[in-house]
Amino acid sequence: MDDKNKISRRTAITGMGAICLTTAFTPVMGAGFQADESNTSSLPEDPQTKYPRPPFKEQKQPWPGLVSKMDPRPDHGEKSYKGSGRLKGRKALITGGDSGMGRAAAIAYAREGADVAINYYPTEEEDAKEVIQLIKAEGRKAIAIPGDLRDESFCSSLVEQAVKALGGLDILVNNAARQQTHESILDITTEEFDATMKTNIYAPFWIIKAALPHLKPGSSIIGTSSVQAYAPTEDLYDYAQTKAATTNYIKSLARQLAPKGIRVNGVAPGPVWTALQVSGGATMEKLKQFGSQTPMGRPGQPVELASIYVQLAAEDASYATGQIYGSSGGEGNP
Helix, strand or coil: CCCCCCCCCCCCCCCCCCCEEHHHCCCHHHHHCCCCHHHCCCCCCCCCCCCCCCCCCCCCCCCCCCHHHCCCCCCCCCCCCCCCCCCCCCEEEEECCCCHHHHHHHHHHHHCCCEEEEEECHHHHHHHHHHHHHHHHCCCCEEEEECCCCCHHHHHHHHHHHHHHHCCCCEEEECCCCCCCCCCHHHCCHHHHHHHHHHHHHHHHHHHHHHHHHCCCCCEEEEECCHHHCCCCCCCHHHHHHHHHHHHHHHHHHHHHHHHCCEEEEEEECCECCCCHHHCCCCHHHHHCCCCCCCCCCCECCHHHHHHHHHHHCHHHCCCCCCEEEECCCCCCC
């Protein structure tokens, strides 16, 4: 998910999982996030200048950070993503669905016709409410399930809650992850290392095991890997190895589940502008120049990966399994 400039991919989720249907949230904000047709052009844009470029202002938030407090605010597709019914009738569970790539996928899935359940860290409720309202604005079922992915019992409960509320499950996106920058391995405590491993490796293992009995032929599992799996940087010792493991489980599980008609693929982002950079995922020096080292000269925006998550879940990608789709502004991805 990120790159030389630490990204702290959306993340561990602590607190017991309480499920909230969209009716728990007021619909007021949904209208503010409706797609604005007047701002949409069919003409191509220069990708170098389409979104903000560094330098970025200094900013810091307590972990895990909120999109609403970022400057500039990331584009998850709130106004820019246009759907065309590619996932009509599908039922998706997305971990880390409050911000970053998870939020972009949730918005895109809803606009493509899917019902969506999102999981997030309880302190990210403010961001999660916005996503729930955006999904509801598309006329789709929206489910909010906060909780701690480091807890095996919660991971099992998460799947059961999602299946019950959605009436089934056929898309699973394991997107939540923990990433914190450390100059040296000596700076990483056993507790921190354990938290990263449980969030990034154990949680997908637990969630997939719980989900498999519910997944029928034609279902899709999607994991979020990272450029760090291919070109790890020195200050992401723990995070980078979990993303290499993610890439490996995607390829292994794809072989295992192909005879069952279940596809398994992954997305490997480079540096993408999310709340995790401002909450410990990057040093302040790297934050200010985030994405500048890519050939594109800027970080990606979550919405720029949304269509990849859609494609990997869609029926017209039925021959794609065991694949890692990269998006890194021209740097170091498959």
